[in-house]
Amino acid sequence: MLKIKDLKASVEGKEILKGISLEVNPGEVHAIMGPNGSGKSTLSSVLAGREEYSVDGGSVEFLGKDLLEFAPEDRAREGLFMAFQYPVEIPGVSTTNFLKTAVNQVREHRGLPQLDAVQFLQTMKEKMKIVDIDQSLLKRSLNEGFSGGEKKRNEIFQMAMLEPKLAILDETDSGLDIDALKIVAHGVNTLKSPDNATIVITHYQRLLDYIVPDFVHVLLNGKIVKSGTKELAYELEERGYDWIKAEHANA
Amino acid sequence: MANSVLERLLQKPEGNGFDAVREKATSLIKEKGLPGKKNEEYKYTNLSRLLEKNFTDFEGNKEANLELLKSKIPTLSTIQLVYVNGNLSEELSSYTLPKGIELEALAANADSVDENADEFALLNASNLKNGTSITFTKGFLVETPIVILHITDSSKNQAASHPRLAIKAEENAQATIVELFLGNGDATSFTNAVTEIQCKGHSLLTYIKVGNENDNQLHVGNTKVDVAGNAVFNAITANFGGQMVRNNLRIALHESYSEAHLFGLYMSDEKEHIDNHTVVDHQMPNCDSNELYKGIMNGSSTGVFNGKIYVQQDAQKTNAFQSNKNILLSDNAAINTKPQLEIWADDVKCSHGCTTGKLDKEQLFYLKSRGIDEQSAKTLLITAFANEILEQIKSKEVRAYVQNLLHNKIGG
Ligand SMILES: Nc1ncnc2c1ncn2[C@@H]1O[C@H](COP(=O)(O)OP(=O)(O)O)[C@@H](O)[C@H]1O
Ligand SMILES: [Mg+2]
Numbered sequence: 001m002l003k004i005k006d007l008k009a010s011v012e013g014k015e016i017l018k019g020i021s022l023e024v025n026p027g028e029v030h031a032i033m034g035p036n037g038s039g040k041s042t043l044s045s046v047l048a049g050r051e052e053y054s055v056d057g058g059s060v061e062f063l064g065k066d067l068l069e070f071a072p073e074d075r076a077r078e079g080l081f082m083a084f085q086y087p088v089e090i091p092g093v094s095t096t097n098f099l100k101t102a103v104n105q106v107r108e109h110r111g112l113p114q115l116d117a118v119q120f121l122q123t124m125k126e127k128m129k130i131v132d133i134d135q136s137l138l139k140r141s142l143n144e145g146f147s148g149g150e151k152k153r154n155e156i157f158q159m160a161m162l163e164p165k166l167a168i169l170d171e172t173d174s175g176l177d178i179d180a181l182k183i184v185a186h187g188v189n190t191l192k193s194p195d196n197a198t199i200v201i202t203h204y205q206r207l208l209d210y211i212v213p214d215f216v217h218v219l220l221n222g223k224i225v226k227s228g229t230k231e232l233a234y235e236l237e238e239r240g241y242d243w244i245k246a247e248h249a250n251a
Numbered sequence: 252m253a254n255s256v257l258e259r260l261l262q263k264p265e266g267n268g269f270d271a272v273r274e275k276a277t278s279l280i281k282e283k284g285l286p287g288k289k290n291e292e293y294k295y296t297n298l299s300r301l302l303e304k305n306f307t308d309f310e311g312n313k314e315a316n317l318e319l320l321k322s323k324i325p326t327l328s329t330i331q332l333v334y335v336n337g338n339l340s341e342e343l344s345s346y347t348l349p350k351g352i353e354l355e356a357l358a359a360n361a362d363s364v365d366e367n368a369d370e371f372a373l374l375n376a377s378n379l380k381n382g383t384s385i386t387f388t389k390g391f392l393v394e395t396p397i398v399i400l401h402i403t404d405s406s407k408n409q410a411a412s413h414p415r416l417a418i419k420a421e422e423n424a425q426a427t428i429v430e431l432f433l434g435n436g437d438a439t440s441f442t443n444a445v446t447e448i449q450c451k452g453h454s455l456l457t458y459i460k461v462g463n464e465n466d467n468q469l470h471v472g473n474t475k476v477d478v479a480g481n482a483v484f485n486a487i488t489a490n491f492g493g494q495m496v497r498n499n500l501r502i503a504l505h506e507s508y509s510e511a512h513l514f515g516l517y518m519s520d521e522k523e524h525i526d527n528h529t530v531v532d533h534q535m536p537n538c539d540s541n542e543l544y545k546g547i548m549n550g551s552s553t554g555v556f557n558g559k560i561y562v563q564q565d566a567q568k569t570n571a572f573q574s575n576k577n578i579l580l581s582d583n584a585a586i587n588t589k590p591q592l593e594i595w596a597d598d599v600k601c602s603h604g605c606t607t608g609k610l611d612k613e614q615l616f617y618l619k620s621r622g623i624d625e626q627s628a629k630t631l632l633i634t635a636f637a638n639e640i641l642e643q644i645k646s647k648e649v650r651a652y653v654q655n656l657l658h659n660k661i662g663g
Contacts, residue, residue, distance in 0.1 A: 048620050051612075076622035084620075088613045092635025098618055101631065106622040158621060 001026050001197055002067075002166055007058035009046045016042045018222035019058065024166065027194040031208055031233060032201045034219035035241045040201045041085055043219070044170045048082040049075050063165065076102075077109035079165030083155035083172050085201075090142040095154060096124070098142070099161055106162055127160035131187040149180035156187040167191075168199045173207035185210030205237035220248055269379045271361035276376035279366055286370050295555045295587050296497045296526040301469055302441060311335035311404035312435070316343060319402065319435050327652055330431075332383065333400045337412035339383065343400075351391025351424065357382030357417055369499055372473040375413045375445040382415035387424035387456070396427040396459075396646045401444065403468060406436030416446045420454035420482070427457040429649055432472075434465040439494075441469045448474065450482040452506070457485040459649060463656050464493035466523060473499045480506035480535075487643050488544075489653050490517040490525050491660045501530040504538040504566075515544035516640040516653075518633075518660045519552035519584075526555035531573075533566040533596075542573040545640050547633055548584035555587045560601065562594040569596060573603040578610060578636060580629075630661050 002024040009017040016039045024030055034040055046053050047060065049072035060067040067075060090098075103123075104114050115123060128135065131153045143151050152172050159167050169188065173181055188198060188211050200211055208216075208230060216233045218226040220241070225248045226232065236244075285302065286293035316335055320343060324330070332354075333343035348354065364376050387393055403412050418428055432442060442464070450456050464470055470493045478484045490496055502511045517525045531540045546554045556575045577586045590603040610632050618628035637657055644650040 050616055071625075072616060072619040073622050073624050073628075076620055082620055084617070088611075088617045090611075090614045090617065090632070090635065092638055093614075093618075093631055098621065098623065098631055101627050102618075102621040102623050105624060105627070109622070162622065 003061040008056040029198045029213045031213035031216045038219045039222045044168045081164035081167045083169045085170040095138040148175040170201045205233040268359040275364045280373040330398045337414045353386040355384045371471040378413040384417040387420045387426040389421040390423045393426040398429045400431045403440045403442045404435045405438040405440035409438045411441040419449045420456040422451045425455040429459040432462045434468045444472045446474045448476040450478045452479045454482045459487045462490040470496045476502040478509040481508045483510045485512045488515045495524045497526045503532045507535045511540045513542040518547040520549035523552040528557045530559045533562045533569045536567045539570040546577040549580040551583035559591040564595040567598045569599040571601045575605040577607040
C-alpha cells in the first residue's frame with residue numbers, strides 16, 4: 001500500500017529526513033517511535049504534502065501511484081489521512097461546516113454519490129459514537145478552546161468520516177489522560193480493517209498497549225535505525241533511547 | 252483638475268424648487284474645487300483624473316434594468332424604491348410599504364447646504380433636482396427591511412447620478428433600511444450619493460449600505476447621521492467592487508445615552524479601490540460607539556480605512572472602540588489603514604486596533620489535508636472572516652443576498 005524508498009527531505013535548507021525506507025501493507029499497524037526532534041512529524045508532514053518541506057530524494061508510492069506528485073487534497077482523496085500532532089484552531093469554521101465539503105469532495109473523487117444534508121448528519125451521528133464526541137463540539141469553531149482530549153478525538157472523528165486507506169496518527173496520545181487515550185485507541189481499533197493500515201507515531205510505549213502494532217520502527221536523527229515487533233517498544237520503554245543512540249553512533 | 256470638468260459635472264438640471272440649493276452649493280464647490288491629490292482626506296482616493304470624462308444624462312434602459320432586477324437580486328422579495336441614474340423609476344419600484352412609513356419628495360432647503368460639507372456632498376447638492384424623504388413614524392416597529400435600489404445605468408453613455416435620500420426615524424421607531432447600489436452598462440459611470448439620517452430619541456435604526464458595482468464605476472457616498480438621546484444607530488456597509496469607491500460615514504452622537512455600531516465589509520480584486528472613511532463624533536456624555544471593519548483584498552486592488560473618533564470635552568463616560576482587520580490575498584494587494592482618535596474629555600474608555608495579514612497557511616493546509624481543494628478552503632476561511640460582519644445583518648433575506656455577493660466575489 002505504502003512504499004517509501006530512501007526518502008530525503010529538508011526544511012529551510014536543513015536536512016531532516018536522511019533516507020527513510022518503509023513498507024506498509026493493508027491490514028498492518030506500524031508504530032514509529034523516536035526521541036523529540038528525530039523527524040517523526042516531518043515524515044508525516046511530507047507524506048501529507050505540507051509545502052514548506054522539500055523532498056530532496058527518494059520516492060513514495062501509495063496504492064501504486066506516486067504520492068509526491070499529488071497536492072495535499074488529492075492525497076486525502078486517494079485515501080491518506082493524517083491526524084495532526086498540533087491541530088490548528090480555525091475561528092469561525094466548525095468541524096461540521098468544513099467536513100461537509102471535505103466528505104463530498106472526497107466522495108466525488110472516489111466515484112461515490114454526494115451525501116445530502118440528512119445523510120451527512122446521519123453519518124456524523126454514527127461516527128460520533130465511535131469516539132464519544134458531542135455534536136455541540138462539532139458545531140464550535142474548530143479546536144478553539146478545545147481540551148487536548150477533545151482535539152485528538154476530533155481528529156479521529158474526522159478520520160472516521162473520511163474513511164482513509166492509510167491513517168498516520170502523529171502523537172495522537174501526547175497530552176492525553178488514560179481515559180482519553182482509551183477512547184482514542186478504541187476509535188482507531190474500531191476503524192481498523194483488513195483493507196486499511198495505520199501508522200502510529202508515538203513517543204511512549206503506553207499507547208501501544210491499546211493499539212497493538214505489528215511492527216515497530218525507531219526513527220533517530222532522520223533515519224530508521226531499528227525495526228522490530230512490539231517487543232521492541234517494551235525494550236525502548238525500559239531502556240530509553242540512549243542505547244540505540246550509542247549503537248548508532250558506533251555503527 | 253481642469254475647470255471644464257467641474258463645469259460639466261455642474262450641468263444644471265432644469266429648474267424647480269431646488270434652484271436656491273443648487274446655486275448655493277454650486278458657488279461653494281466652485282470655490283473649493285473637487286479634492287485632488289493634495290487634499291489630505293482624499294490622498295489615497297484621487298477621483299479627479301477619473302472624472303475627466305463626459306458624463307451625460309441618460310434615463311436608463313428599462314428592459315435591461317428590469318432584467319438586472321430579476322436576475323441579480325433573486326433573494327430579495329421586495330424592493331420598494333428603484334432609482335435609475337438618480338431618478339425614481341415608477342415601473343421598477345414596488346411601493347409596497349408596510350405601516351409606519353411616510354414617503355415624500357425631498358423638501359428644498361438651501362440652509363441645509365453646509366459650507367464645511369464634503370466636496371462631493373456639495374457636488375451632489377449642486378445637481379439636486381429631486382430626492383426622497385423616508386420617515387419611520389413615531390412608535391412604529393417596522394419589521395420588513397425597506398430596500399432602496401440605485402442603478403447607475405451607463406449602457407448607452409457615460410452616466411453620472413447624484414441620488415439623495417433623507418431618512419428619519421422618529422421617537423421610538425424601529426426599522427431597517429437598505430440602500431443597494433448596482434451598476435448596469437459598460438461605459439464609465441459615476442454615482443455620487445448623499446444620504447442624511449436622523450435618529451430621534453429612543454429610536455433604533457439599522458442602515459445597511461451594499462455596493463456591488465462594476466469595475467467601470469466610480470462611487471462616492473456621503474452618509475451623515477445624527478443620533479439623539481437613547482437612540483441606537485447600526486450601520487453595516489458592505490462593498491464588493493467598483494473601480495473606485497469612497498464611503499464617507501459621519502455619525503454625530505449629539506445627545507446623551509445614544510449608541511452607534513458601525514460594521515463594514517469590503518472585498519476587492521483586480522485594480523479595484525475601496526475606501527471607507529468614518530467619523531464618530533461623541534458630543535455628549537454616556538454615549539457608546541463600537542466599530543469593526545473587515546477587508547479582503549485580492550489582485551492588485553487597494554483598500555483604505557480611516558476611522559476618526561472625536562470625544563468632545565462634554566462627552567464624559569464615553570465608550571468608543573474601533574477595530575480594522577484585513578486579509579491580503581495577493582502580494583500586489585494593499586491596504587492603508589489609519590485610526591485617528593481625538594479625545595478632549597478625561598473620563599473615557601477608548602481603544603483601537605488594526606491587523607493586516609494573509610490567509611493562515613496552517614489553516615489552509617489543514618483543510619486541504621482533509622480533501623478540500625484550494626479554492627474551497629480559501630472560501631471557507633474568507634467566509635469565516637467575513638461572517639463576523641454578515642451576522643450583524645439580522646434580516647435573513649438581506650443577509651443571504653449579501654452572502655451571495657461575497658461568494659460570487661470570492662469565486663472571481
Ligand atoms: N518548519 C520547520 N522549520 C524549521 N525546522 C523544523 C521545522 N519542522 C521541523 N523542524 C526541525 O526538524 C527536526 C525534526 O522535527 P520533527 O519532525 O518535528 O521531530 P519529531 O516530530 O520527531 O519531534 C527538529 O530539529 C525541528 O526543529
Ligand atoms: Mg512531532
